Each structure stands twice: as C-alpha cells, then as structure tokens.
Amino acid sequence: xxxxxxxxxxxxxxxxxxxxxxxxxxxxxxxxxxxxxxxxxxxxxxxxxxxxxxxxxxxxxxxxxxxxxxxxxxxxxxx
Amino acid sequence: xxxxxxxxxxxxxxxxxxxxxxxxxxxxxxxxxxxxxxxxxxxxxxxxxxxxxxxxxxxxxxxxxxxxxxxxxxxxxxxxxxxxxxxxxxxxxxxxxxxxxxxxxxxxxxxxxxxxxxxxxxxxxxxxxxxxxxxxxxxxxxxxxxxxxxxxxxxxxxxxxxxxxxxxxxxxxxxxxxxxxxxxxxxxxxxxxxxxxxxxxxxxxxxxxxxxxxxxxxxxxxxxxx
Numbered sequence: 201x202x203x204x205x206x207x208x209x210x211x212x213x214x215x216x217x218x219x220x221x222x223x224x225x226x227x228x229x230x231x232x233x234x235x236x237x238x239x240x241x242x243x244x245x246x247x248x249x250x251x252x253x254x255x256x257x258x259x260x261x262x263x264x265x266x267x268x269x270x271x272x273x274x275x276x277x278x279x
Numbered sequence: 280x281x282x283x284x285x286x287x288x289x290x291x292x293x294x295x296x297x298x299x300x301x302x303x304x305x306x307x308x309x310x311x312x313x314x315x316x317x318x319x320x321x322x323x324x325x326x327x328x329x330x331x332x333x334x335x336x337x338x339x340x341x342x343x344x345x346x347x348x349x350x351x352x353x354x355x356x357x358x359x360x361x362x363x364x365x366x367x368x369x370x371x372x373x374x375x376x377x378x379x380x381x382x383x384x385x386x387x388x389x390x391x392x393x394x395x396x397x398x399x400x401x402x403x404x405x406x407x408x409x410x411x412x413x414x415x416x417x418x419x420x421x422x423x424x425x426x427x428x429x430x431x432x433x434x435x436x437x438x439x440x441x442x443x444x445x446x447x448x449x450x451x452x453x454x455x456x457x458x459x460x461x462x463x464x465x466x467x468x469x470x471x472x473x474x475x476x477x478x479x480x481x482x483x484x485x486x487x488x489x490x491x492x493x494x495x496x497x498x499x500x501x502x503x504x505x
Contacts, residue, residue: 209386213386213431214386214389214429214431214451216387216388216389216390216391216429216451217387217391220391264340264344264348265340267341267344267377267384269383269384269431269433270384270386270431
C-alpha cells in the first residue's frame with residue numbers, strides 16, 4: 201500500500217526557509233503570506249488493511265520521519 | 280597512580296568531521312583519547328564519551344536523526360543512563376537531542392546562512408562536570424560553524440539545564456541558548472566547538488575550560504571506580 205507522509209514545521213516554530221520562499225515569491229510579484237516549507241516522504245508499506253498501514257506509518261513518524269517537538273505530520277494512503 | 284589519565288572515547292560516525300581534532304584536544308589536555316567506531320555495539324572501558332561535530336549521514340532527514348540509530352548509540356544511551364559523562368558538540372549535540380538524551384531540537388539558523396566565526400558565550404552554570412573550571416558568568420570565546428544551530432527548547436526546560444548562552448546574535452536560538460545539560464547533568468550538548476579552541480595559536484584557548492572540566496570529571500570518575 202502506498203503512503204504519503206507530509207511533515208511540516210509546527211505552528212509557532214520559526215521557519216526561515218518558509219520566510220525565504222515567501223520573500224522570493226514577493227520578488228516575483230506574488231502576494232503571499234505565511235509560507236511554510238515542509239517535507240514529503242512517499243513510501244510503500246506492507247500491511248493487511250488501511251488501518252494497519254496507517255498505524256504502522258504513524259509509528260514511523262513518531263520514531264523517525266518527524267521530530268514531534270518541532271514538526272507535525274499528516275498521513276495519506278493510496279491503494 | 281595519583282593522577283591517572285582518564286579514558287575518553289570519541290565516536291566517529293560516517294560524515295563526522297571533528298573527531299580527529301577532538302582526539303587531539305583531549306590528548307593535549309592529558310586524557311587518553313580513544314577512537315570509537317559508530318558500528319560498535321559495545322563501548323570499550325571508558326570514563327567519558329564525546330560525540331563530535333560533522334555531518335553524519337549527510338544530515339539527511341534531520342541533522343542527527345539517522346546517526347542516533349547507529350549501533351553504538353544504544354551503548355552510549357546505556358552509558359549515560361548509568362551516570363556516564365557524555366558530551367556532544369555541534370552535530371553531536373544534534374544527535375543527542377534526536378536520541379532523546381538531551382531536551383530540545385536544533386533547526387535551520389534564523390538567517391538561513393551557515394555561520395562560521397568566533398562567538399562570545401556566557402557561562403550560566405559552573406556546577407556541571409563540563410564547566411567546573413569556569414567562573415560564574417565567565418565569557419568564553421569559541422568558534423561556531425553550523426547551518427542548523429537554532430535551538431528550540433521544550434516548553435518546560437528548567438533554567439538549571441541551560442549551561443551556555445550566546446553573548447551575541449548567532450543563529451536565532453530561543454533565549455540565546457548555546458549549550459544544555461540533561462536533568463542529571465551528566466550529558467551536555469553545545470553548538471560551539473571547544474576542540475577548535477584549546478591553543479591560543481588558533482585565536483582562543485577558551486574551549487579548554489570546557490574540555491579540561493570534562494577531563495577532570497572523567498578522572499574523578501576513574502578514581503572513584505578504581
């Protein structure tokens with residue numbers, strides 16, 4: 201089963217990368233605010249059903265893919 | 280033996296850079312510096328362990344996130360749990376945070392630029408095994424060289440665990456925190472590099488206040504065990 205994990209800096213955590221992107225977009229003439237830059241992890245997970253797959257990926261996020269102190273994560277499953 | 284040389288291990292991870300400088304600095308401060316490879320599952324007989332700076336595993340995912348899963352880290356965690364002295368410098372600090380041996384996390388510098396220069400630090404605590412040679416409020420000058428040194432503390436970090444603060448803006452760290460200890464004060468991490476500042480020829484010898492404190496503490500531990 202395919203899983204996609206979206207990891208982003210938690211609200212309130214300084215995100216200088218997001219600020220740099222926001223400023224660069226401003227230079228291009230786009231009016232944007234609150235740009236935040238995160239990370240995407242695509243993976244294929246062995247699991248009997250979607251609930252088991254989600255639980256497995258959640259453990260991956262807690263243990264490695266995200267740092268819970270400064271990052272939040274979202275999991276989506278496909279297939 | 281009135282004054283045995285304490286044995287201090289320096290772990291080399293794939294991508295460590297400052298392991299040799301650390302070995303050299305510890306030997307210059309009269310410790311027996313012992314190289315330790317990250318793939319070892321056991322530590323040799325040691326009185327302290329140092330995780331040096333560098334870019335372990337290319338800083339992939341997050342700085343220190345992969346290195347903390349190295350086989351040797353189980354042994355380092357057990358050593359720390361047993362009261363053993365562990366010091367992490369720069370990437371070593373990041374690894375200790377990722378391993379949960381120190382509170383907090385290190386993120387990209389506020390400026391998004393790599394900082395590489397001497398900085399002023401203020402010693403907040405002298406009652407740790409890593410700063411006993413310092414005076415209260417003493418200013419130390421040491422180099423930093425990092426892209427991800429912005430320290431984010433957990434909400435409840437007690438003041439007693441803040442050991443060093445920057446005396447000038449460096450990387451956006453919350454409360455200017457440059458170095459912290461764990462609750463039991465036997466594990467410390469800092470972003471500045473004491474091992475690059477143990478000889479006046481290199482611009483400052485203030486790093487020796489930290490490393491010689493560690494050598495003293497490791498020696499006391501060696502004597503206590505012997």
